[in-house]
Amino acid sequence: MLGKDYIRVLHINLTDEKVSVEERKDLFHLLGGTGVASKLLEENMRPDLPPLHEDQPIIFAIGPLSTIFPVATKTVATFISPLTGEYGESHAGGRSAMAIRNAGYDAIVITGRANKPTYLSITDHSVEFKDARGLWGLDVEETGRIIREREGIPGKRSIMRIGVSGENLVSFAGVNVDTYRHFGRLGLGAVFGSKQLKAIAITGETDIPVTDFKSYYSTFRWLYKKVVETDLMSKYHEIGTPINIKVLNAISSLPTKNLQQSTFEHADDISGETFAQDTLVRKVSCVGCPIGCIHVGQFRRLFDKGYEYESLAVSYDHELIYSLGSLLGTPTASEVLELIDEVEETGLDAMSTGVALAWATEALEKDILSIEQTLVPLAFGNTENYKKAIHYIAERTNDFYRTLGEGLTHATEAYGGKEFALVYGGNEMAGYHTGYAFALGQTVGGRHSHLCNAGYQYDQSAKELNDEEIVDYLIKEEKERCMLTSLVICLFARKVYDRETVLKALNAIDMPFTDEDLDKMAEETFFTRLRIKQKLGYSLENEKFPKRAFETPTRWGKMDEERMNKLLHMYVERLKAEYDRYSTAQ
Amino acid sequence: MTVTVQLNDYFSRYGAQSGKVSLPDGATVADLLSYLKVPPSEVGFVIKTGQVLKETDKLDDGDNLLILPFAMGG
Numbered sequence: 001m002l003g004k005d006y007i008r009v010l011h012i013n014l015t016d017e018k019v020s021v022e023e024r025k026d027l028f029h030l031l032g033g034t035g036v037a038s039k040l041l042e043e044n045m046r047p048d049l050p051p052l053h054e055d056q057p058i059i060f061a062i063g064p065l066s067t068i069f070p071v072a073t074k075t076v077a078t079f080i081s082p083l084t085g086e087y088g089e090s091h092a093g094g095r096s097a098m099a100i101r102n103a104g105y106d107a108i109v110i111t112g113r114a115n116k117p118t119y120l121s122i123t124d125h126s127v128e129f130k131d132a133r134g135l136w137g138l139d140v141e142e143t144g145r146i147i148r149e150r151e152g153i154p155g156k157r158s159i160m161r162i163g164v165s166g167e168n169l170v171s172f173a174g175v176n177v178d179t180y181r182h183f184g185r186l187g188l189g190a191v192f193g194s195k196q197l198k199a200i201a202i203t204g205e206t207d208i209p210v211t212d213f214k215s216y217y218s219t220f221r222w223l224y225k226k227v228v229e230t231d232l233m234s235k236y237h238e239i240g241t242p243i244n245i246k247v248l249n250a251i252s253s254l255p256t257k258n259l260q261q262s263t264f265e266h267a268d269d270i271s272g273e274t275f276a277q278d279t280l281v282r283k284v285s286c287v288g289c290p291i292g293c294i295h296v297g298q299f300r301r302l303f304d305k306g307y308e309y310e311s312l313a314v315s316y317d318h319e320l321i322y323s324l325g326s327l328l329g330t331p332t333a334s335e336v337l338e339l340i341d342e343v344e345e346t347g348l349d350a351m352s353t354g355v356a357l358a359w360a361t362e363a364l365e366k367d368i369l370s371i372e373q374t375l376v377p378l379a380f381g382n383t384e385n386y387k388k389a390i391h392y393i394a395e396r397t398n399d400f401y402r403t404l405g406e407g408l409t410h411a412t413e414a415y416g417g418k419e420f421a422l423v424y425g426g427n428e429m430a431g432y433h434t435g436y437a438f439a440l441g442q443t444v445g446g447r448h449s450h451l452c453n454a455g456y457q458y459d460q461s462a463k464e465l466n467d468e469e470i471v472d473y474l475i476k477e478e479k480e481r482c483m484l485t486s487l488v489i490c491l492f493a494r495k496v497y498d499r500e501t502v503l504k505a506l507n508a509i510d511m512p513f514t515d516e517d518l519d520k521m522a523e524e525t526f527f528t529r530l531r532i533k534q535k536l537g538y539s540l541e542n543e544k545f546p547k548r549a550f551e552t553p554t555r556w557g558k559m560d561e562e563r564m565n566k567l568l569h570m571y572v573e574r575l576k577a578e579y580d581r582y583s584t585a586q
Numbered sequence: 587m588t589v590t591v592q593l594n595d596y597f598s599r600y601g602a603q604s605g606k607v608s609l610p611d612g613a614t615v616a617d618l619l620s621y622l623k624v625p626p627s628e629v630g631f632v633i634k635t636g637q638v639l640k641e642t643d644k645l646d647d648g649d650n651l652l653i654l655p656f657a658m659g660g
């Protein structure tokens with residue numbers, strides 16, 4: 001906790017509506033975020049019980065820099081993933097970190113199951129369990145609107161909420177945060193749903209104790225300038241990550257039509273440039289970030305005959321354009337926005353949804369599935385049918401969609417078609433078919449995300465591929481990110497927050513950490529995640545790569561399956577050696 | 587020699603523009619980038635007929651070149 005030497009943890013039990021607060025000095029060296037949330041998960045999880053059992057916890061944690069330094073905007077959530085059955089970690093910004101900080105907590109642990117649909121109202125002086133029966137069944141937007149009206153305090157509170165997909169326990173349901181941000185991937189929404197927890201509203205007025213204001217303020221100014229007056233972040237504001245569409249398309253790395261292709265004939269029609277020119281209406285920011293990378297696009301929807309249109313606005317970025325655009329063969333920007341809107345409304349994770357539907361489309365083409373199962377003739381580029389199918393997944397309309405809602409690993413066990421299911425490490429693929437480092441990186445990453453270790457970056461910048469170097473890069477990058485996401489900064493600011501900057505910022509708030517302290521906490525966190533995975537029965541050795549990944553060219557041409565498996569083996573061996581070294585040193 | 591350059595929108599911040607560029611014979615990709623005043627660290631790919639070129643690759647008269655940044659993300 002800022003100005004103190006402990007982490008202040010709020011414990012909430014939904015079953016008996018009991019609340020307690022503890023001060024944990026022993027967690028202080030882990031900073032916050034990933035470091036603290038992974039440790040609290042390890043302490044509170046029940047490896048003997050399924051992921052959606054009421055005794056499994058949800059943890060949120062912010063970090064020492066949250067809100068008081070630029071772009072330190074994210075909250076880290078940890079949980080047992082209903083998608084993979086092992087470690088779940090997801091990050092979201094919006095106003096969440098500010099609200100948790102103002103409520104006076106560094107971390108929140110939620111356990112139990114409410115006896116009726118409930119939303120939590122957390123402030124600096126109370127935790128209330130509010131009746132959400134009237135909200136159950138409502139979409140994400142409507143839920144947010146009603147809670148906003150009920151709770152008041154506009155601008156200062158954060159509202160996390162689920163849609164029907166979370167209520168229905170879809171394994172890749174997410175949690176919407178303040179409309180434009182999400183705890184996506186790995187199914188935190190289903191964990192909320194399993195606890196009958198529809199939403200959390202959080203706010204507070206706690207003072208932020210800065211002991212040496214002069215030192216803090218001068219460091220803040222310096223950092224702020226680094227963010228806004230250098231080239232380090234402006235690219236995220238301009239066209240933003242959708243600039244990737246043209247780039248990845250040109251280097252044969254844009255997953256298209258279930259990765260049957262890595263270039264898309266409509267890439268120009270759904271490029272970042274086209275989105276900006278034809279749909280962009282505003283850019284918004286998480287609280288505490290001067291960048292504004294959240295691009296909001298507008299589209300119109302016919303809601304009745306007689307030219308009755310309404311205009312709607314949703315945020316877009318690379319991952320959404322990939323998963324609901326090129327991967328599904330969606331030919332125009334406005335159709336991509338329509339699909340994003342459906343996913344937003346139902347509260348699904350966009351990437352897993354797009355990958356699941358792309359697989360189902362090919363499975364239907366190959367007669368592995370029948371139209372009786374898919375209910376509509378899914379076909380690449382057919383937006384109207386995908387819109388219906390998104391609702392079928394969220395509502396678990398029939399046996400097929402119920403199984404698809406468990407994720408592609410489960411769906412392929414039931415129906416086959418594993419060879420063209422785009423799954424790495426149990427998680428549906430992110431939008432970079434760049435080569436070996438991406439494929440290995442998502443597979444081995446602590447949370448099976450391209451954000452764990454940015455393998456896609458190595459694939460692009462390497463002059464030539466070197467297997468040793470790939471393994472080194474992924475491990476080194478993931479450890480450093482364990483530290484950055486414990487502060488907790490937005491990873492778009494990772495080039496701003498180099499070691500010197502992190503140490504300067506911590507020192508300015510009276511946390512005299514050294515480079516060595518950061519190395520130690522990064523390593524401890526890296527291995528805590530690994531240990532949690534092992535306790536949950538996960539083993540990297542059992543990982544398999546989808547055959548499709550080897551059939552479609554990447555930026556480096558077609559990947560070789562044997563080399564990929566050798567790389568995985570090398571990674572596992574390195575990890576074992578590192579873990580032994582680490583354990584012996586403890 | 588003259589080459590035709592198509593720069594991605596990303597590079598508009600450096601004032602560089604797409605169009606024809608005259609370079610001495612034997613010029614390389616690195617020479618072109620320095621002529622365009624585009625920081626090489628920001629250039630992800632220089633592409634000629636679908637092939638990614640290296641900085642040391644020599645250019646030919648009449649080449650059509652696509653210049654792209656790296657794909658970005660978190």
Ligand code: SF4
Pocket residue numbers: 071073093094236284285286289290291292293294490491492
């Ligand atoms: S760069 Fe974007 S995602 Fe990151 S904090 Fe700023 S607005 Fe939020």
